[in-house]
Amino acid sequence: MKRYLYNYQTIVDFSEAVPFHAVMLRCQPAGNACQTVEQEHLVVSPDYWLQAGCDAFGNRILYGGSTEPHGSFAYVSTGIVTTDVYQIKYAGENLFMYKQPTTLTAIQEPLLATPDNVLGAASAICDWLSDNIVYQPQCTTVETTASEVLERKRGVCQDFAHLMIALCRQRGIPARYVNGFIVGEGETHAWVEVFDGYSWLGFDPTHARRISDGYVKLAHGRDVRDCSVSRGLYTGQATQQTTIHVTLQEI
Amino acid sequence: MVKNTIISAAKANSLYWLGRYEERVYVTLHLLRKCYDKMIDGDFDDYWPIRQRLDVAGRYKTNEEFTLGIMYDDSNPDTVIAAQTRAMDNAILLREDILSETLSYLEMSLALMKECRGKQEKNVICMQPVIDWSLAFWGSAEQRLKNHKALYLMMMGRNIENLDMLLRFDYDFERIALAYDSVKHYFRQMPNIVDEQVEEQLDGLLVQERFDLGDVEYKNGLLKLINQLVKL
């Protein structure tokens, strides 16, 4: 069992006041069999109404907005989490959803032989990705598809995750996209959970490894679109600049 | 069904501009008829001032070109058909407020204009139904608009357009003072919508002692202020 202090901070700066801004956030750690939230705090810009809820995939969400003209939006989500071995018991989710390709995860199968068992296959896919795809920051966008990544052979954690999901699903292995924090400082991270028939197991294709500890999960979904940490929409002509800072420290 | 008494910003805008454009159709036709009447006698000095104001940009060479142009040229924003089209563009967004019957007068007017244009009908009298329908439109709107605020917005547009046109065509002080008074009548119904500073300035300018439309600066100043009166 490990304990971590997490701190997630986002500041959205608008170039001019916006009259309306609506948001949907998934910035609080998930509670599950191998992850317990000991304490948590949330600080959000005043003037925003916010409600807690749950999305279609069982993730915690915060949603709300502001109808008063304002020039920025800032929030901090911080707290302490304890984690156990990364193995999340099946809780009756609809597995069919996680076996179907989505727009972001549909590919033409590359030649890649994998073992029949789920663990072996997932590990082989991780290895293949690290041999064939180069990690290169800022070379893709949030809309980049797995098929494009396969073609260009480079990407960031989101792209590694999408491609791994695509390869798993082609083998009939239910796989889902996960957003969360990784030990250290920087931005949020993305990885994959595969279903072995009993539990969901974590794999980090960007680092080509099965996950044991050092990861705190926020949310999962069919691909990134289902579980973005922050989605927003505002009216007016302003442009926005977003600064994100994440810290995850073992304590 | 619970009645909605709230008017959205976009709708308020459409109501106001519908009022303005529909009034422009009416006044433009009125002035064109006046000009046409004077052109019959062919006395240049008599018709030229009004013709010149209707065709500010001087697009049309002959009197015939001018008459056809002011009625049917939709590439020129100052024509009857252009104003009618814009009135229609706003009205189409308001069907549930003004009702189909009211809207139909504009549909018929536009259809008639297009038909007359197709025939290149030169006699201004062919537009008489448009004048009739315009008045029917106003009567129908007044009868059918259940939301008073919506009606005021339209009437505000109508009266401001009227005032604007009278100024452009150098009407005398009495007519303009009267038109301004009508505008103010509707302001009192919806004080929220008026820019009070602009109103104060206009009050100061639209007095007998200062009234001089021959003074270009004075006239343009008035026109500018009138178009800033309503906050929408």
Place this chain on the structure above:
Amino acid sequence: MNIRINELIDSRDTVNKWMERFGVRFGVYKHGVFNEQLFPFDSIPRIISHSDWAYLEKGLKQRVTALNKFLWDVYHDKRIIKDGIVPEEFVYSSKGYMPECEGINPTGGVYAHIAGIDLVEGKDGQWYVLEDNLRIPSGASYPMIAREITRKVSPQTFTQNAVTENRNYSKLLSTMMDEMNDGRGISVILTPGRYNSAYFEHSYFAEKTGATLAYPGDLFVEDNKVYYAGIYKEKTRVGCIYRRVSDEYMDPLLFEASSLLGIPNVMQAYKAGNVALINAIGNGVADDKGIYYFVPKMVEYYLGEKPILQNAPTYLPYFKKDYDYVLENIQRLVIKDVSEAGGYGVVFGKDLSKEQLEELRNLIIDQPRRWIAQEVIDFKDLEILEEDKLVERKADLRAFVVSGKETHVWSSGLTRFSRNPDSFVVNSSQGGGFKDTWVMEE
């Protein structure tokens, strides 16, 4: 039945003039440019006898009731899947299935408040359902206004013939909206805007029901409730949204992020039971081409009744028996791609060359789940007046079923006909026209 319609036919031009006067149009995009056209009206009505209608009415009510139960079941207990009546892949791989709707309880448990069921009459007098439209079926405004006009222009016709009133459609709508609103606030019709092909209908319904026509940007969510925004920061609570915006554009924070047509967080307000959405979100799973096959089975499963209305005979290559039959008889069947919408992905076996047939056969062998096959129905043609000649054309009937606290079938419908003598496609965007649909009182 002794029908006298000569006067009505003679007044065709007057009727069309009135259509113009009321602005009865629909929008079409051609090469990216928006254009509005009058929807060509043929004054010879489609006439449905009292007894035929009694049969259709009963069948439509039954079918829509079952479809509503199916939608509830799919997003809740999933009994029909667990009991093996509908295979799960047909549900979950349908584009219309929306996981975001799981567990949501729409007001009154109603999903398809307005259902448009497309029917055709065969030469044998038998009616067949071709398609269920449970998302945003459109077109009811046209026969409504056509009736308004024909009664004005040719009152005699309606003195002589006992035609059931159809202008009460707006009353059906407003009553249903009131019931779904449940006193929460005003009701609105949400239109994508002026340049939507059905804009006339949106604004006409608003006029006739007394609902407010709302545009994107007029509505917003605050504290889980929906409001209509007025000038000067006024706002009023919205209890019911008859939305003419597709599912995927309704909430940009949950679905299409780029959508400018939707209302951010409306799904949360909907989930909290603070607003009724008409129709419910997620209905696409029940009007999917693949699910269509199972609708008669739903009737038996949920209602314990024999289905009154028939589907066009349909085969699912997914099932072994049908698979063999389809591969054997492909040259005389209609093959439809389940994943394609509208008239796309529909192929008539008889139109294909030997090579093309073989190609299609291989596609079916490759992905049996993707296809359905149907027998070609011999439509009964309807007479239309072209110039001054009577000609026969293919036509269908879209019947409208409105469900609030109770389910009502509108005693009329949109009859669309194809202008092209060889075409089965009666879509208005492809140049077809429409007729009024008369349901006879006796």
